Every structure is written in structure tokens, then in C-alpha cells.
Amino acid sequence: MSKYEALTGDQAVATAMRQINPDVVAAYPITPQTETVEFFAEYVADGLVTTDFICVESEHSAMSACVGASAAGARVMTATSAQGLALMWEVVYIAASYRCPIVMSLVNRALSGPINIHCDHSDVMGMRDSGWIILFSENGQEAYDNVIQAVRIAEHPDVLLPVVVCQDGFITSHAMERVEVYDDDAVKAFVGTYKPLYPLLDVDNPKTYGPLDFYDYYYEHKRQQVEAMEHALPVILEVAKEFNRKFGRNYGLFEPYRLDDAEVAVVVTNSTAGTAKVVVDDLRAQGLKVGLLKPRVFRPFPAKELADALRHLKAVAVMDRSIAFGSMNNAGPLFLELLAALSLHDVRIPMADYVFGLGGRDIKPSEIETVYRDMLRAAETGKVERLVTYLSVRE
């Protein structure tokens, strides 16, 4: 039987890790992920898990230890935020390239500098082309559910890629909420036993990880990574389907909210989607046909599925919690990719980008409402007034 507990987002992730009981966790504490590592260290000390917990001296070492353990054949997890992820950087790419199905909890925090410990998505957007699967979570419940599913996605024989599960720093990582925690045995049964493809510890079949890979083979190994990404979308859906059936949830590639009969919509990830739902309800009460699309899977990017879900609208706003500096119109990464996706799939509707919440700047329902009002105007006139708006920045 599942039960409801009052947990922070970080604690919800630590709870999932306890139930998964990975072979190895190598992690270094960094705000706002620290709680996850602290709680998990407690579970190790109390004997609630049999995990080898490696207290490393830096995140570069954390990800390196994860890659080594994964190559050895272990089920491996880690957690980090912002600067910690930045310090992992070169090994983040190596984890994907060596096809290590590591699961990482990333509590989104603004990258320095100036130094900031609060939420934005600049950290994860830096790893968008690294070869990791990227999942977003609106709240602690979703972070918990996504971490459990991530194990199955990462380890699927057709995928074998690392997965990062994001949630918003402090906003959900440190907010206590009601989380449905499933029965330990049910989670264990769901994740199953990991059967590594090429474990180094299989000493009867010696093998080499990380050899020199020049112009004669490197390109072929990159092509294999593309194939794995292409397999990932159906696998994510297949795992979600089983998860939904078993635990009574409703996961897919994204969550539409009052979108079916909407005329305009906002696309936004993580906790702000929760705030936007309140705004949608308020505007709906005023008779305005507004909706929301909350992406769950950002890598691989479900371009066609998103285009089809937005096709019927008259205007779409994307809300980006980071800036792709120097990109077209200095927009956000989610907007740029969605714009391309809709164009590719012949969805010609007015679109605008709203950058918001950098460095943890609060985003209020009234501000999200202005985005909807802009889009309702764009739906009437057929064009947006500004392509990129930096919402609530002081002039």
C-alpha cells in the first residue's frame, strides 16, 4: 500500500533513491540539492540501503566515480545543482558517450556568476546537447515519480543513456508537500534488476572502456548515440504507460492542461507550470479560452508531438527560465527549439518568448496573466508585439 508523506522535493528524491537502492551513489553536496545527499547518507548509515556511498571531493570526481562504477556493471545514481554540474562537465559527456545508464537528480539553480543559489534553468540547458535524456518535474511528486521511471528508461537495452531528472531549486526542492510514496516492494519490482551489457567486473570476458577513438570510428559511435535517442521517446512512453497503470498516474511526453479547446497557450516547465495552472483556471472563469502545455521530456525533444498538441491554437507563448545568450534575438532555448519544431511541422501561429525567473526571481500569477493577455491580443491581430520579452526585469 502506498502512503502519503510530507516531504520536500529533495527528500522525495532521496526516498526514491532509498527504494531503488542503487549499487553505487557518488555525490557531493551542493545547494539546493544538499538535502538529497544528506538524507541518502542517513539511509546508508541506518542500513536502509546496501548502496556503496562514495563521498567524493568534488563533482568532477562524483561523475567520474559514477562512470567507473557504471562501467563496472553497477546501477548508479548521483545528484547535483548548477556549479556542481558545471564542474562535472567533461565527464557528463563521457557518461553519455560510454552509454552509462546513470540517473542524476538535478535541482535547478542559476549558474554563476554573479554567484546565486536560487532557481533557474541555466544549469540544465548547458547539458542539453551532452547526450543525456532530460526530464522536468513540476513538484516533489513528479521528481519522485520521474526518478523511479528514469532508472527503467536509462537501463532499457534500446536506450542505455544517462537520464537527468530536474526540479526547481528551493521552490520545490525545499518546499514540503504531500507526496504519495509507493510501497517499497512495488518500486523495487518496477525498477527490477539491472543487467549490464558490458560489465567490466565480468572478468571472464575482459573488455576495454574509453580507448582512443579517432576519425576512423568516433563518428560511428556518435551515430549510435543518435539511434539511442531515437529509441528513447517510445521507451519513455512505454515506461510511463506501465508506471501509470501500476501507480495510478498520468505521465506522457508532456502534460496538456485545459488545452483541447484553448485558443492560446503557454508552454512552461517545472514549478512555474503549477502557478500557470492557477492562472489558467482564473482566466477560464472569466470565459477566456486559455490553456497550458508543460513539457516533461526535453531530451529527446518530441518535436512532432508538441507541434501536433499546439496545432489548433491561435497563439503560443513559451516561458524560458534561461537565456541562450547570443542566439537568435537572445531568446531562451525552449522557445528556439519549439519555434523550429512548429515551423518544421507546418504550424504557422504567432509565437513569443518570455524569459523569466532568472536567479530565482519570483514569478507571480499576475505576470503570467500578462503573458496570456498578450497572446489573446496576438490571436486577434495575428502577430506578436515583441518576439522576446524579459519579464519583470527592472528598467
Place this chain on the structure above:
Amino acid sequence: MALKGWKELPIGGVILEAGNAAEYRTGGWRAFRPVFGEAACIHCFQCWLFCPDSSILVDAENEKMMGFDLEHCKGCGICASVCPVNAKVRRQVGDKIPRDDPRLCIRMVEEGKAE
């Protein structure tokens, strides 16, 4: 030899065949070539122990250093650095002697030049 396509290769750049580095001939990378001064050698096997490319040829049965596998030796010179006979020669005749001095047990000769 036709190179394999991406569908045929093990994923992740993993090599499943143990010891196939032998097929990769790295001797062409050399700038300096080690030359064995057999007369000076005390067959201590220090070079064999330290060589990062398993390029020291030995007669294990008779415990003799035999020379170098020049198809794989990259010419790093670690063998010459760790050689205790080389150290003794330098101690006796001076640190400034060239690395191809004929009194050394393992001397490093510029690739392409005569020994």
C-alpha cells in the same frame, strides 16, 4: 580491411576483444628510437616493468632483456629514464652526456638517424 559500420560496432566505444591494441601499430609516432646496448645491460627488467606500451622484448625463460618491439614503441624514453645502468653511467661520467651516448645501456637516437 573494411572498417565496421555503426550498426556492427559495440556501443560506447567499448572494445570486447582483449589485447587487440597489438593490432594498432604505433611505432610510426616515434621521434626518438630506443637502442639496446646489450653489453651494458644487467637484465634487471626495470624497462620491461615501466614500459607503458609493452614494447620491451624479453626472453622470460632465460630472464634476458632482448630489445624493443619497434612496431609499437612510441619512443617515450621511459625505459631509458628508469634504467639503473644509465643512472650509473651518468653518475660516473656526468649528467650532461647526450641521450645517445654509446656508454648507456638504453640510448635514445633521433628517428631516421643512424645509430
